[in-house]
Amino acid sequence: DTGVTQSPTHLIKTRGQQVTLRCSPISGHKSVSWYQQVLGQGPQFIFQYYEKEERGRGNFPDRFSARQFPNYSSELNVNALLLGDSALYLCASSYGTSNQPQHFGDGTRLSIL
Amino acid sequence: QKEVEQNSGPLSVPEGAIASLNCTYSDRGSQSFFWYRQYSGKSPELIMSIYSNGDKEDGRFTAQLNKASQYVSLLIRDSQPSDSATYLCAVSAGGTSYGKLTFGQGTILTVHP
Numbered sequence: 001d002t003g004v005t006q007s008p009t010h011l012i013k014t015r016g017q018q019v020t021l022r023c024s025p026i027s028g029h030k031s032v033s034w035y036q037q038v039l040g041q042g043p044q045f046i047f048q049y050y051e052k053e054e055r056g057r058g059n060f061p062d063r064f065s066a067r068q069f070p071n072y073s074s075e076l077n078v079n080a081l082l083l084g085d086s087a088l089y090l091c092a093s094s095y096g097t098s099n100q101p102q103h104f105g106d107g108t109r110l111s112i113l
Numbered sequence: 114q115k116e117v118e119q120n121s122g123p124l125s126v127p128e129g130a131i132a133s134l135n136c137t138y139s140d141r142g143s144q145s146f147f148w149y150r151q152y153s154g155k156s157p158e159l160i161m162s163i164y165s166n167g168d169k170e171d172g173r174f175t176a177q178l179n180k181a182s183q184y185v186s187l188l189i190r191d192s193q194p195s196d197s198a199t200y201l202c203a204v205s206a207g208g209t210s211y212g213k214l215t216f217g218q219g220t221i222l223t224v225h226p
Contacts, residue, residue, distance in 0.1 A: 102214060
């Protein structure tokens with residue numbers, strides 16, 4: 001089975017720009033979650049989507065938004081990029097219930113200049 | 114108090130020894146507990162999940178959960194150099210928290226020959 005796929009793998013942007021990251025879940029998984037991981041820390045929860053609806057939001061500013069499509073793939077958008085947004089952005093998918101393990105993609109490494 | 118705390122590292126063990134990784138959490142309503150392994154520059158990889166008190170064994174890995182003490186641990190028997198990585202403890206509150214995983218800061222494990 002194909003795992004969680006994310007694109008692009010690397011991205012370099014400048015302050016003030018906007019970025020869109022993409023994620024395709026494991027086949028059969030209906031839930032997608034997004035996490036931000038800065039160097040030396042554990043991942044921080046940004047959003048969770050299930051059946052195209054937002055089911056959870058972490059402590060991130062409104063510059064961060066996301067959506068899920070009918071095929072369960074997802075996009076994470078970040079506007080007005082700041083230097084502090086430089087991080088590894090991880091997408092994780094699960095079948096759906098809160099107790100189900102989440103499986104991560106390889107991530108998108110975002111660098112802000 | 115951090116929501117999820119892991120024993121401070123780095124942890125260094127000789128090849129063949131038992132590595133013990135510990136994690137405490139603050140939310141008594143937490144229902145699901147996971148251990149992820151993350152190699153440098155890679156994304157987290159799920160290695161164990163545990164939901165009820167007691168031990169759960171999978172190969173060389175044993176996860177232990179004590180909800181009364183709000184404590185979860187991971188034992189790695191017969192440690193190998195390939196086990197050298199950062200180990201992340203993740204906790205899910207379940208219920209309306211859906212897919213939000215709260216991670217600890219990670220413990221760096223080095224297994225030396």
